[in-house]
Amino acid sequence: MTQSNRMLLGVNIDHVATLRQARGTRYPDPVKAALDAEEAGADGITVHLREDRRHIQERDVLLLKDVLQTRMNFEMGVTEEMMAFAERIRPAHICLVPETRQELTTEGGLDVAGQEARIKAAVERLSRLGSEVSLFIDADERQIEASRRVGAPAIELHTGRYADAQTPGEVAEELKRVADGVAFGLGQGLIVNAGHGLHYHNVEAVAAIKGINELNIGHALVAHALFVGFKSAVAEMKALILAASRH
Numbered sequence: 001m002t003q004s005n006r007m008l009l010g011v012n013i014d015h016v017a018t019l020r021q022a023r024g025t026r027y028p029d030p031v032k033a034a035l036d037a038e039e040a041g042a043d044g045i046t047v048h049l050r051e052d053r054r055h056i057q058e059r060d061v062l063l064l065k066d067v068l069q070t071r072m073n074f075e076m077g078v079t080e081e082m083m084a085f086a087e088r089i090r091p092a093h094i095c096l097v098p099e100t101r102q103e104l105t106t107e108g109g110l111d112v113a114g115q116e117a118r119i120k121a122a123v124e125r126l127s128r129l130g131s132e133v134s135l136f137i138d139a140d141e142r143q144i145e146a147s148r149r150v151g152a153p154a155i156e157l158h159t160g161r162y163a164d165a166q167t168p169g170e171v172a173e174e175l176k177r178v179a180d181g182v183a184f185g186l187g188q189g190l191i192v193n194a195g196h197g198l199h200y201h202n203v204e205a206v207a208a209i210k211g212i213n214e215l216n217i218g219h220a221l222v223a224h225a226l227f228v229g230f231k232s233a234v235a236e237m238k239a240l241i242l243a244a245s246r247h
């Protein structure tokens with residue numbers, strides 16, 4: 001896959017499923033959210049099938065596989081269960097993420113440098129499906145170099161530290177960390193995506209970083225959709241990203 005000449009928006013629909021799972025109902029359906037997101041301009045749909053199944057379920061992924069017009073970015077932990085499931089659905093994109101059951105959300109990047117042989121084997125196995133494999137990592141040169149060494153064509157830089165930064169100084173520091181990571185990743189010949197914790201008030205600075213291929217955004221979109229509807233929430237985010245990335 002080549003890098004797109006405009007910044008892409010991957011819409012993560014996990015937290016539509018969070019609301020459904022809170023009551024064990026049939027609604028709201030993340031599959032409907034995915035189709036609405038596509039109509040509103042999403043370039044792809046991201047789902048994270050967690051080991052604890054707290055939001056997305058196998059049923060969602062299987063239906064999405066049949067109905068998406070764009071492409072699925074399937075986020076998964078590096079476990080045999082998930083590898084086997086990915087082999088069943090053969091998603092266009094697979095993003096390997098770190099996962100622990102107790103965490104509130106994905107709290108850091110995958111430690112590729114610390115487990116190169118294991119990640120390399122996973123990347124090789126998943127690449128045989130024809131999937132483009134990316135690694136969800138911190139913007140850290142050691143992890144970026146290791147990602148290249150294990151043969152992943154793409155990385156997604158974790159923007160959570162930027163999103164959580166409190167003071168203007170911390171925000172600037174974390175933004176620079178992301179921008180440096182993007183430049184370093186591109187220099188390594190990688191496709192560079194980014195995401196986590198991005199919302200309507202912090203996305204523009206990240207979207208202004210040259211060279212990012214795609215931003216994956218979920219929680220803030222679902223939250224805003226409560227007030228404006230899912231299509232409008234996606235369209236607003238897409239407009240912000242495109243305007244900021246053109247400057």
Ligand SMILES: CC(=O)[C@@H](O)[C@H](O)COP(=O)(O)O
Pocket residue numbers: 012014047048050075097104105106136195196218
């Ligand atoms: C890997 C990633 O950043 C997303 O999949 C995110 O983790 C989804 O939300 P939760 O972490 O709340 O499951």
Ligand SMILES: NCC(=O)COP(=O)(O)O
Pocket residue numbers: 012046156194195196197198216217218219220
């Ligand atoms: N990989 C990041 C993602 O898919 C969305 O994360 P968030 O916007 O829900 O924090």
